[in-house]
Amino acid sequence: MRTAVNKPSVRLLWLACVVAMSGSLWAQEQKLPEVQVTAEAPEPDASAQINQQQVTAAELNEQQASQLADVVRYSPGVTLTNIGRFGSTGFNIRGMDGDRVAITVDGLALAERLDPSNLAPYAFFRSGRGGIELDSLKQVEILKGADALLAGSGSLGGAVLFQTKDPTDFLQTQGDESHAGIKLGFDGAYHERQFSVSAANRSGPVESMVLVSRRDGEQQRVPHKGDDVTGGARSIPEPLDNQSLNVLAKLQWQLQPEHRLGWTVEQFKANAEADERAKIGGTYLSRDTDDESRRRRIGMDYQWLAGSLWFDALSLKFDWQDTRNFGITKMLMNYATCPEGIQPCMRHEDRGFRQVQQRLALAFDKELSQGILHQQWLYGVGVERKRISSWRTNTHFLGESDQVGRSEAFAFVIPHIDIDQWYVLARDQVTLAGGSQWTLGLRYDGFNYKPELSELLQDQSGTITSGRFGNLSGQISYQYPLTDSQQLKAQWGRGFRMPSADDMYGGVSSSTVTDINGDTVVIWSSAANPDLKAETSQNLELAWSWQPARRQQLQLSVFRQDYRNLIESQVQTRLPDLQYQQCVRGECTLIEGNRYSQPQNIGRARVQGIELESLLQLNQAFSLRLAGSRQYGKDSQGEPLLSVSPANALASLRYQAPGQNWQLLTTVQHLAGKNEADTLQTQADGSRTSTVLQVPGSATVVDVNASWDLTAALQLQLGIFNLFDREYYRWDRMRFIYPGGGGPRGDVQPGTDGYRRFAEPGRYIKASVSYIF
Structure with missing residues (x-):
């Protein structure tokens, strides 16, 4: 509940600035209009990125x-990576x-992943970054380009902010009210059944809600036998x-007109059981898996x-999250x-x-107006602590019985780690006479890594030690009104990603050998690197936008994204005078020097591209959305960047006649194929x-969605996806397939049709019915 006070609104003044940038208001008088509206606390997740897309709960519901x-199905230039058994490792942007x-949920970052590349083909374990129930979302903000100012670590290519x-969102009036709903x-793509119930209430100054969602599904359907x-x-x-199963509960108490206190409890749990016959x-005579992920906040x-x-x-926030x-x-x-x-x-x-x-964040906002100058300040500080741990147990049974014959327990890949982080940020949006606007922002982050060894994980290399570093990032953007309906936008931004626990300390191993002189020597196979620096990116972007009317808009942007200090494993040599004999399967070789692998900040890459986003209201009943993205990238050695997604484009036509209680949405999406030349990599020879x-x-794929408001309380939705039953594949799934003909390594036997089981779903339907009591 919001209470009116005598001051400008942060959100509505921001909208006033947007209107002012068109130039029409400034043509009439050279000053900002005075507005008296309801005030709100600062929005620390409101980005100033010039290339962003917002997807509301209504749009997610409409798209089923x-x-x-x-979430990003109709967002050209943004995809979701799919590594198979363990689901998604996050989004792909630029x-x-x-x-x-x-990736953040209500401003709090999701847990980092654990995905050692040398163990990936075995598919025993790879932690993903899921744990989000779509029915619980109010809005998703997709930021394209480096924007560490608000998203923090991980914002190299962009960010996805869930709210x-x-x-x-359930209560319709301003007085005492109750809500109950079911969906x-x-x-059909996964034969998934979904059920959710919601309840909300306002009693005087107290608002509350609870939302429970349950899903049960099976394997993905493919368009072939x-x-x-x-x-x-x-x-x-x-x-x-x-x-x-996801449960989201909130309680908000308006203590006084100027003070509000809120609590949030969220719990997500997912389980997947598979019979890995491939x-x-x-x-291997059989292989079954049982995976579980949990997130509590x-x-x-x-x-x-x-x-x-x-x-x-x-705004003062405290969050605790266990993943x-x-x-x-x-x-x-x-x-x-x-x-x-x-x-x-x-x-x-x-x-x-x-x-x-555990995170504590404090944010302030301040609006200042002096003559023709208007400023919108946002500044704040925050501290966060992470406790990371992993484990592994191998159990061998006697035959096919449940009697344990041998059990081995040890740390999996990394030691226990405490990571302390703190940050300070400030951003100022300055609007000038004539409608031009500057955004200037700075952020500094400090990190301290403290690993702990144990009986389950020893370090003969002595490289698992504490690490400390800092990172400065920022953003500068400028928007200039060319005419009443056209704007030119330019932006420079700097993003960063702190080294993950796996980057810093993953996979450290060593052994003891006897050199040719008979002396015992410890040799390293892989070592940690506590001196790693943050990976960084710089984004340069130029955009032209045109908005002749409220439902008529177009933006065309070009960008260049440069990545520096990317962390890659590199072979190092120590003890160059050491000579020892290494024997494998009866064959012995004389080794000179200790060659080992260690992560280093050596990677560099550049991604460039062009993006289009437009919306045209053709008449009262029809509107058309056109969007597209094309990008390409290479590393510093001239090798194609495999993580760059192929071009894609879409056209979406909506029909909703005035006064009608139904609407129809048809989307045609073209997914370009991956150029085979862009998959070539230089080998050792x-x-x-x-x-x-x-x-x-x-591939070109057609989706059709329809919805009917049968009554004020009852809504029905029906969709047919991949209408023409096309067999097609997505790059962000196919690039994670490993060759193998059965057994511990690999997914597909080369030279066979095994890859076809990774096809996208064929023609399928989605349907839902919701009722509000």
């Missing part, structure tokens, strides 16, 4: 979004993905059962509409090391990753070969 990938694209619903849905065979030639998806082969926020000399409003990922792989194996020689035997690989976060098993071609 049910999977995380649906050639960056994983932890290099920031969850509040009680006011049932079905997604195939035999239920085992091994890497399998062309249809493997059997899968998954469930998720892995059967060699020593408790938040408290206080807002004060102070109207003081130094700030108009204050856990578990992966159990159950294998029936026929191999010589079975306990007591009983073959075949069961083996369980049990791995997990946990991150606990100088040859250039593709590292991708199957390069996807182009």
